[in-house]
Structures are given as C-alpha cells and as structure tokens.
Amino acid sequence: MSFDVQEIRAQFPILSRTVHNKPLVYLDNAATTQKPQVVIDALVNYYSYSNSNVHRGAHQLADEATRQYEAARDTVADFIQAADRCEVIWTSGTTESINIVAHGLAILLNESDQVLVTEMEHHANLVTWQQACKASGAKLVVAPIDDNGELIIDQYLSLINENTRLAALPHASNALGSLNPIKLLTTQLKKRSNNKALMLIDGAQGIAHSSVNVAEIGCDFYVFSSHKLYGPTGLGVLWGKQALLKDWPVWQTGGEMISEVSYQDATWNTLPYRLEAGTPNIAGAIAFGAAVNWFTKLDVKALLAHEEKVFSYATAQAEAFNGLTIIGQASHKVPVLSFIMDRGHPADIGFILDRQGVAIRTGHHCAQPLMERLNVPGTARASFAMYNTCEEVDILFSSLEKVKQMLA
Amino acid sequence: MPLPTTNEIIEDLEFFDDWEERYKYIIDLGEHMPKMPAELQTHARLVKGCQSNVWIDVSLKHDKLHFQVDSDAIIVRGLLALVMAAYNDKTTEQIRAFNINEYFEKLDLEQHISPTRGNGLRAIVAKIQGFAVT
Numbered sequence: 001m002s003f004d005v006q007e008i009r010a011q012f013p014i015l016s017r018t019v020h021n022k023p024l025v026y027l028d029n030a031a032t033t034q035k036p037q038v039v040i041d042a043l044v045n046y047y048s049y050s051n052s053n054v055h056r057g058a059h060q061l062a063d064e065a066t067r068q069y070e071a072a073r074d075t076v077a078d079f080i081q082a083a084d085r086c087e088v089i090w091t092s093g094t095t096e097s098i099n100i101v102a103h104g105l106a107i108l109l110n111e112s113d114q115v116l117v118t119e120m121e122h123h124a125n126l127v128t129w130q131q132a133c134k135a136s137g138a139k140l141v142v143a144p145i146d147d148n149g150e151l152i153i154d155q156y157l158s159l160i161n162e163n164t165r166l167a168a169l170p171h172a173s174n175a176l177g178s179l180n181p182i183k184l185l186t187t188q189l190k191k192r193s194n195n196k197a198l199m200l201i202d203g204a205q206g207i208a209h210s211s212v213n214v215a216e217i218g219c220d221f222y223v224f225s226s227h228k229l230y231g232p233t234g235l236g237v238l239w240g241k242q243a244l245l246k247d248w249p250v251w252q253t254g255g256e257m258i259s260e261v262s263y264q265d266a267t268w269n270t271l272p273y274r275l276e277a278g279t280p281n282i283a284g285a286i287a288f289g290a291a292v293n294w295f296t297k298l299d300v301k302a303l304l305a306h307e308e309k310v311f312s313y314a315t316a317q318a319e320a321f322n323g324l325t326i327i328g329q330a331s332h333k334v335p336v337l338s339f340i341m342d343r344g345h346p347a348d349i350g351f352i353l354d355r356q357g358v359a360i361r362t363g364h365h366c367a368q369p370l371m372e373r374l375n376v377p378g379t380a381r382a383s384f385a386m387y388n389t390c391e392e393v394d395i396l397f398s399s400l401e402k403v404k405q406m407l408a
Numbered sequence: 409m410p411l412p413t414t415n416e417i418i419e420d421l422e423f424f425d426d427w428e429e430r431y432k433y434i435i436d437l438g439e440h441m442p443k444m445p446a447e448l449q450t451h452a453r454l455v456k457g458c459q460s461n462v463w464i465d466v467s468l469k470h471d472k473l474h475f476q477v478d479s480d481a482i483i484v485r486g487l488l489a490l491v492m493a494a495y496n497d498k499t500t501e502q503i504r505a506f507n508i509n510e511y512f513e514k515l516d517l518e519q520h521i522s523p524t525r526g527n528g529l530r531a532i533v534a535k536i537q538g539f540a541v542t
Contacts, residue, residue: 345481347460
C-alpha cells in the first residue's frame with residue numbers, strides 16, 4: 001500500500017472550493033479536519049433511509065438504525081484496541097468526555113488528594129480539573145514546561161506521590177504541537193503513586209496523528225473528538241477501563257441510561273448506556289464509524305509519513321523566514337506550526353492570509369495560561385492534515401511575504 | 409494630521425479596487441491616529457476580543473465625547489480609525505444619529521462588525537453607543 005495525496009484530496013469536496021477567489025489552503029486542522037465524501041454520504045444516507053431512534057423502536061427502521069449505531073461503537077473499540085465495546089462511551093466531544101470524568105472525580109476526591117495537570121493544557125483539560133478541585137478541596141498541581149514548550153519530565157515525575165489521584169495529560173498540545181511520552185508517563189504515574197493515580201489522556205490532538213492503542217498506553221481514560229479525525233462535529237468518545245466506568249458516578253440522568261424507575265428512586269443501566277443519557281447523536285456516531293473505517297483502510301504508516309514530510313518542509317521554511325519566530329520547538333511534535341512575527345499581531349497575520357485563501361487559526365488557542373507562560377499575546381497557528389501538500393506550504397509562505405510587505 | 413471625515417473615507421475607499429490597496433489605506437489611517445498612552449491601557453479600559461484586544465477611554469469635552477482608542481493588532485487599529493472618524497468629538501445626539509452599519513456597508517467592511525468576528529470592534533461600537541445614551 002502507499003499514499004497518494006491527490007487521490008485523497010479528490011475525496012474531500014471542500015478542498016476544491018475557492019476563498020476570496022483563491023484556491024482554499026486549509027491549515028486549521030487542529031481546530032477541525034475536513035470531511036471525506038464517505039462521511040458526508042453516511043450522514044445523508046442515515047437521514048435519507050434509516051432515521052429512527054435507537055434501542056427503543058419496535059420496527060424495521062429502529063432495528064437498522066440501532067445496528068448501524070452499535071456497529072460504529074465496535075469500529076471505534078477495535079480502532080483504539082479497547083478490551084470491550086462497552087468501554088466506548090459516546091459523548092458530544094472531548095470536552096464532555098473530560099467533564100464526565102471530572103464530575104465523578106469531584107465526588108470521589110477529598111482534601112488530601114491531588115490532581116496533576118501540565119502548563120500546556122487546553123482549557124477543557126484544565127478548567128474541568130480546577131473546578132473539580134475547588135469543589136472537593138483537593139489540590140491542583142501544575143507540571144511545568146520548558147521554553148521550547150516541552151514537558152520537563154524530571155519535574156513531572158517529582159510531582160507524583162501517593163496523594164495523586166488523577167493525572168490529566170494532553171497526548172499533544174493543541175497550541176504548540178508538543179507530543180508527550182504518554183506511555184512512559186503513565187507507567188511512571190502508576191509506579192510513583194503506588195497504583196493509586198488514574199491517568200486520563202486528552203487525545204484530541206493525538207488521535208489523527210498516531211496509532212492509538214489504549215491497552216499498550218496503560219492509561220485509564222482516553223478521550224477524543226470525532227471531528228478532529230475526519231468525522232462529524234458534535235460527537236466524541238470517552239474510553240475508560242470497564243472496572244472504573246461501571247461504577248463511575250452518573251453524569252446526566254434520563255433516557256437509555258436508566259434501568260428501573262419508581263417515583264422515588266432509579267437504578268442505572270449497564271455500560272456503555274449508563275453514561276449516555278437522552279437520545280444520542282445517532283447520525284454522528286454512524287458517520288464517525290464511517291470515518292474510522294475509511295481511515296483504517298488507508299495506509300496509516302504512509303499517511304503519517306506524508307504528514308511528517310509536509311510538516312518538516314513547513315518547519316524548515318519557517319526557520320529560514322526572516323522576522324518569524326516559531327513558538328513551541330519540542331523535539332517531538334504533531335504537525336502544528338505555531339508562530340509570531342516581528343511586525344504584526346497574530347490577528348493581522350490571520351486576516352491577510354485569509355484574503356489569500358489560506359485558513360489558519362490565530363489567538364490564544366483556548367490556552368490562556370500557556371500563552372502567559374510563554375509571554376506571547378497569542379500565536380498564528382498552521383496545522384496540517386493528511387491532505388495538505390508541500391505546494392500549499394509554499395502558498396503559506398508566499399502569503400506570509402505579503403503579510404510582511406503590507407505591515408512594513 | 410486630523411482624520412478624514414466619514415464621507416472622505418467612503419470616497420477614498422471607492423477609488424481602490426483591490427483589497428490590498430484598501431487595507432493599506434486602512435492601516436495607514438490607523439498609523440496616523442494618535443496612540444493611546446500606555447498608562448491608559450488598563451484592564452478597566454480593555455475590551456477583550458477572542459483574537460485581539462482593544463482599549464477605549466472616554467471623556468467629555470465641551471459637550472462632545474472624546475475617545476482615545478488602541479489595539480494590539482495593526483488592522484484593527486486601522487478599523488478603529490474608521491470608527492473614530494464617525495464618533496470622535498461628536499455630541500451624543502450626533503453619535504446616536506449616525507448609522508454605523510450603513511457606513512461599514514458602504515465601505516464594504518461590514519464583515520468586521522458582524523458577530524462572527526472576534527476582534528473586539530463590534531464590542532467597541534456597542535460601548536460607544538452605550539456612552540451616547542446617557
């Protein structure tokens with residue numbers, strides 16, 4: 001097998017549109033990836049031919065919808081090598097997945113407990129734990145990064161102790177791209193906490209750029225969003241070990257998560273349903289199943305190598321570009337290029353690039369404390385996916401020349 | 409150099425046909441606008457945008473509202489100059505009577521004061537309109 005980027009591009013309808021009369025160069029993939037035709041078809045087909053509520057109906061459509069919906073769960077369970085399909089909980093996205101765990105943890109924590117996070121967190125993996133600690137009186141411990149945006153491993157390890165109840169760690173930083181050694185840190189967390197601490201990996205930025213095997217990582221929770229892996233928005237996954245999830249405090253109540261109800265009491269359904277209240281995002285789950293099936297049929301090794309090639313090319317151009325400073329120079333990164341320029345605010349850069357058809361993200365990337373730590377007001381961020389090309393990198397840098405010229 | 413009037417700006421911008429010339433003109437206007445003294449750029453005067461920040465100070469001079477504004481983004485500073493041409497050193501009646509949406513539409517810049525933009529410009533306009541109510 002191999003990887004032909006033009007063949008891939010042809011499967012994404014949006015990539016052939018123009019913006020301000022220029023061909024679209026989409027470099028905002030860390031925010032959300034574009035969708036291949038198979039995913040769009042899965043959404044349209046579901047609503048055209050199978051739309052029905054799952055698990056409840058006494059008719060053919062309900063059976064079909066339920067089968068497709070549950071098949072998607074199997075697909076995702078296989079994709080991340082979950083021990084059991086019931087460990088895959090559908091959520092609305094990474095943020096909700098983290099909230100389910102944090103909500104439960106807040107109930108289980110007490111004042112002598114500690115929760116360990118890092119300086120590179122996205123707000124979703126910071127504010128959730130911060131609030132859980134505030135509610136329970138536990139202590140939030142923040143592990144430092146160095147000026148390259150890399151986690152300082154020695155210091156991280158020294159912050160783990162027998163009071164550590166949970167560590168929340170990003171697989172990769174959304175703002176800087178820094179890739180964390182999640183397996184090593186999980187092993188050490190278990191060892192140094194005397195097996196008392198749980199590890200949650202925020203996989204939002206990792207899932208599309210690596211082969212995730214939750215059993216091999218050894219973590220307790222791995223969470224991610226469909227829309228960053230070529231699937232639809234509004235759907236995410238909470239994967240957790242069955243032994244933990246089966247008794248985890250329920251998050252929302254109502255709907256399929258209930259087993260028996262009287263006016264005064266209720267009992268909960270089994271996994272995965274006990275953590276899925278209300279009518280779920282059926283179309284989203286089915287289309288995400290289609291996305292994962294599509295992704296795994298590709299030559300994943302070759303596509304990651306292609307991303308790496310395009311990203312290295314972009315990094316080399318950025319290093320050679322006068323007046324540009326790369327923010328985040330960790331030794332291992334997902335394809336995220338964050339930068340600032342001597343003249344011009346990130347918002348100016350984003351605006352002028354947009355006029356040339358180049359879509360990037362600017363601002364604090366939902367990581368305000370991290371921006372303060374790095375002493376920047378925000379950055380411009382170009383983030384890459386499998387369909388980006390070296391020609392697009394050339395357009396990015398010729399557009400940045402225009403930024404320099406206009407703001408001179 | 410005093411800022412041109414809103415009518416002069418509309419005429420000037422009609423003259424350019426490509427976006428680059430238009431934005432160079434806007435950037436230039438921003439550069440000619442007096443800078444807000446750093447000591448005035450306090451948290452209380454800050455209007456936080458998602459992508460860039462804007463500061464605004466207001467005082468009353470001879471029955472007219474006098475504004476000092478600034479932004480950390482160069483293009484937003486230019487856009488602020490367009491707003492100042494409309495509102496600065498005007499009476500509250502004049503401010504209330506001015507149709508800012510129509511003005512930005514004539515400039516073909518209405519996207520900048522639409523709710524989807526996180527540059528703080530819309531918030532500044534709302535703030536100025538708020539000052540003019542009382």
